[in-house]
Amino acid sequence: MDFDEYRTHDATSLAKLVADGDVTPAELLSLARDRAAAVNPRINAIVRDVPADARTAEELSGPFAGVPFLIKDLAQDYAGLPTSAGSRAWLSTNATEHATIVQRWIDAGLVIFGKTNTPEFGAKGITEPVAWGPARNPWDLQRTPGGSSGGSAAAVAAGIVPCAGANDGGGSIRIPAACCGLVGLKPGRGLTPSGPATGESMHGAAVQGVVSRTVRDTAAMLDVIAGGEPGGPFVPGVPAMSFASCVDAEPGALRIGVRVPSAINPAPHREAFAAVEATVKSLTELGHHVEELPQAPFDDAELARDFLLTWFVYTAWELDDAKRRTGAGDDKFERDTLILAALGRATSSVDYVAAVQRRHDHTRRLTTYFESYDLLLTPSLATPPPKIGEFDLPVAVQKGADVLIRTRTARLLGLTGIVDDMVDKNLGWVPYTQLANLTGRPAITLPLHWTADGLPLGVQFVAPLAGESTLIQLAAQLERAMPWADRLAPV
Secondary structure, eight states: OOHHHHTTOOHHHHHHHHHTTSSOHHHHHHHHHHHHHHHHHHHOOEEEEOOOHHHHTSOOOSTTTTOEEEEESSSOOOTTSBOOTTOGGGTTOBOSSOOHHHHHHHHTTOEEEEEEOOOGGGOSSSOOOTTTOOOOBTTBTTBOOOSSSHHHHHHHHTTSOSEEEEEESSSTTHHHHHHHTOEEEEOOTTSSOOTTTOSSBGGGTBEEEEEESSHHHHHHHHHHHOSOOTTSSOOOOOOSSOTGGGGGSOOOSOEEEEOOOOSSOSSOOHHHHHHHHHHHHHHHHTTOEEEEOSSOSSOHHHHHHHHHHHHHHHHHHHHHHHHHHHOOOGGGSOHHHHHHHHHHHTSOHHHHHHHHHHHHHHHHHHHHHTTTOSEEEEESOSSSOOBTTTTOOOHHHHHHHHHHHHTTOGGGGGGSTHHHHHHHHHHTTOOSSHHHHHHTOOEEEEOOOBOTTSOBOOEEEEOOTTOHHHHHHHHHHHHHHSOOTTOOOOO
16 A cells, blocks of 8 residues: 555545455554655644554554554643643653543554644644644645644644544634644533543533544544543433444434624634535535524623633643643743733632633523524634734734733733734634533534635534534535545645
8 A cells, every 4th residue: 555545545444454454554554654754844743753663563453443543742641651732841741641532542443653733731723832833734834724733633634644633622623623624523521531630621611532534534433432431520421323323324404503703703704604605505405404693692702701711710720730740930831821821810710700600601592592403503714724923922012921921910911902912813713613612512613615725614513412413414414415535735
């Protein structure tokens, strides 16, 4: 097998080739490594090697036995290796045990050979950490692959692996999948494990998953990783029918509401409208009832504020935890991280709890919407993927922030325009994804549109509680109607 043939297979078909004896795990690992050697210097997707040669000699079992795989260098611990979380503070602290999610991938027979790039603490929708340097989009090396699972998405889009580990606390699966022309499913709250070190991350807003090229890989991977764990907070409900079996099941005629403008970005890019228009046309031809919504079925401005407030506080905790456990000083963290943490520390405990409690209000509003509709359709991105460095703070703002941080008066940042600037820049192009995290609902992005410049720009479907099966059924139906897996990024 050469790369041209390797690239035509998804993880499901590679596993079948291994099971049938047509190719060995060692041959597949060699192909993946060769591809990585050819393209990773340009896309900077893989930041750490994982020893894998001995594993290919084992008698592997499981639904993905022998398939090469990459895990994200954030919240996916591999025993004996650091999990840097994109931070210089964590570069040399080894994990003592596998994360539950990683162990499930190992039990499924996957051959993990690397860890992928991520922004510091996964706190951005772009992947440009000081620790590793920026990851680049295989469709245009001057543009971001998104974040925080940007390295994983870039690696899949570049053909290194057909599927890779990811996680999502505010869009971190769906944003990079949309930027790179991939499938990205965020499971509902509690369906996938966060342990053993963590019961649930960000009050359950952050969940584990994958980015992939095909719906069937996403579905089969969800079968592998779904389910609770002894130290977890929930016993999640897993449907009797496997997620993989949903790929061949028709979803029936669905009622789908559509919304493109948002309070954060009232005038999205014309390509965002084009992505939705093309999808609506296909949905209508498939027999679904699609209706444009005159307004969002929730208070998206308040939701954005609540999301950012809790994110600031969580970043403050992460930074303090890293300092405590590693002995790192401020010099080991990025300026933007220090700013976010300062804003978090300036938030009162009462305001923080109020923002967390308002999640129930957002959830109730969305639940009311789902009494009339089966799904919510939005663009995944409000603009095409931005260019590398586009969100760097202006030099004057950087210098001012440095003074406030150095003099321990960073709480005054809240009185400057820096917060509004961060909101506009960091959420303005991705205003749609946080809803599913704060409400705990499942959501999926699909690569149903490419811009006139040849850049991916996906669409997102949000489902009610336990709606993963419906999302997979519809995604598979759209994949048959508007196939995308044969598209190869030009890197």
